[in-house]
Amino acid sequence: MPEVDKKGDPGPTLVKNDVTGGRLYRFANLLEVQLDISSGAIQNPRFTRESGMYRGPSYMGLDSAPVGMIGRKIIPAGNNAVTFKQIVGCRTESPEKIGRAVGGAVGVGAGALGGAKVGAGIGTIGGLPGVAVGGVIGTVVGGYVGYVAGREVAELATAYPPIWTELELTVNADGSTSQRVISHSLFPSMTFYALRAVADSSASNTLFFREVFYDGVPNLEKWKKKGWGLANQIHRSNATEGNPWGMEDPGPVLGVGKMSTHCPSGYECQK
Incomplete structure (x- = not known):
C-alpha cells in the first residue's frame, strides 16, 4: 500500500x-x-x-x-x-520537528542577545561576570520559548x-x-x-x-x-x-x- x-x-x-x-x-x-x-x-x-x-x-x-x-x-x-x-x-511529524528546530534556533539567538543586554546592565555594578550570567540565562530561557513558539506555529500552520x-x-x-x-x-x-x-x-x-x-x-x-x-x-x-x-x-x-x-x-x- x-x-x-x-x-x-x-x-x-x-x-x-x-x-x-x-x-x-x-x-x-x-x-x-x-x-x-x-x-x-x-x-x-x-x-x-x-x-x-x-x-x-x-x-x-x-x-x-x-x-x-x-x-x-x-x-x-x-x-x-x-x-x-x-x-x-x-x-x-515534519512540520512540528521543523518548527522546533527553527523556533529553538531563533529563541537561542534572541535569548542570548537579550541576556547579554540585561547582563551588561547588571555588569555595570557587578562587573563582567554579570554579562556571562545574563547571557547564559537568556540563552536557556530564549531557547525554551523559541522551542515552544516554533512548535505552536508549525502545528497551527501545517499539522x-x-x-x-x-x-x-x-x-x-x-x-x-x-x-x-x-x-x-x-x-x-x-x-x-x-x-x-x-x-x-x-x-x-x-x-x-x-x-x-x-x-x-x-x-x-x-x-x-x-x-x-x-x-x-x-x-x-x-x-x-x-x-x-x-x-x-x-x-x-x-x-x-x-x-x-x-x-x-x-x-x-x-x-
Missing part, C-alpha cells in the same frame, strides 16, 4: 523487498500470513513476524510516527477458509492528519485467495498489490501484482480538514473521512494532537 504521490504509479509489479527494504515508499501496510493447508484443511493460521507497517523518511528526510496501535483480526470459516484483516496508520489503510486477505483450503482494500485515508495516493495465489512471499523474486490504484491528490484539501476525528467504526469503505484511532486536530493546543489509543472496532491491537 505505498504512498506514491511524488513518484507516480510504481508499476504493475513489485517484490517484497521493495517495501520491507524501504526502497520506494514512505508508508506501506504489508499483510502477510502463514498457515498449513497440506492436509486439505486450514490449520494454524497466523500473521508473519514481518506483517505490519513500514515507514520511510517523510518530508525533509524526517521520520513519521505511528498512530494508535496496529489492529489485526483472524476470522476462521470452518476448515475451508480463513480471513485476515490488518489496519495500520502513521503521521508525518497533518494520519494516513492509514485497512486490508483484508482470505485464503481458501484449495490454495486460492481473495484480497481487498477495505478502507483508507482520503490522502495520499495508494497502490494495492497482491499475490495471485498461495506462495512463498518471502522469496526475493516473488512478484506481487497491482490490483488497485487510488489517486488521492484531488482529496488533499478535504483530507487536511476531514482527516481528523473518529472514522466510522462499523461501515468503513474506500476513501474515508477521519481516522480509526480518533486522533483530533491539535489546533492551537501544543503537542502532536489528542490521540485516542483505543483499538479500532472489530480488531485486536498491539503497538
Whole structure:
C-alpha cells in the first residue's frame, strides 16, 4: 500500500523487498500470513513476524510516527477458509520537528542577545561576570520559548492528519485467495498489490501484482480538514473521512494532537 504521490504509479509489479527494504515508499501496510493447508484443511493460521507497517523518511528526510496501535483480526470459516484483516496508520511529524528546530534556533539567538543586554546592565555594578550570567540565562530561557513558539506555529500552520489503510486477505483450503482494500485515508495516493495465489512471499523474486490504484491528490484539501476525528467504526469503505484511532486536530493546543489509543472496532491491537 505505498504512498506514491511524488513518484507516480510504481508499476504493475513489485517484490517484497521493495517495501520491507524501504526502497520506494514512505508508508506501506504489508499483510502477510502463514498457515498449513497440506492436509486439505486450514490449520494454524497466523500473521508473519514481518506483517505490519513500514515507514520511510517523510518530508525533509524526517521520520513519521505511528498512530494508535496496529489492529489485526483472524476470522476462521470452518476448515475451508480463513480471513485476515490488518489496519495500520502513521503521521508525518515534519512540520512540528521543523518548527522546533527553527523556533529553538531563533529563541537561542534572541535569548542570548537579550541576556547579554540585561547582563551588561547588571555588569555595570557587578562587573563582567554579570554579562556571562545574563547571557547564559537568556540563552536557556530564549531557547525554551523559541522551542515552544516554533512548535505552536508549525502545528497551527501545517499539522497533518494520519494516513492509514485497512486490508483484508482470505485464503481458501484449495490454495486460492481473495484480497481487498477495505478502507483508507482520503490522502495520499495508494497502490494495492497482491499475490495471485498461495506462495512463498518471502522469496526475493516473488512478484506481487497491482490490483488497485487510488489517486488521492484531488482529496488533499478535504483530507487536511476531514482527516481528523473518529472514522466510522462499523461501515468503513474506500476513501474515508477521519481516522480509526480518533486522533483530533491539535489546533492551537501544543503537542502532536489528542490521540485516542483505543483499538479500532472489530480488531485486536498491539503497538
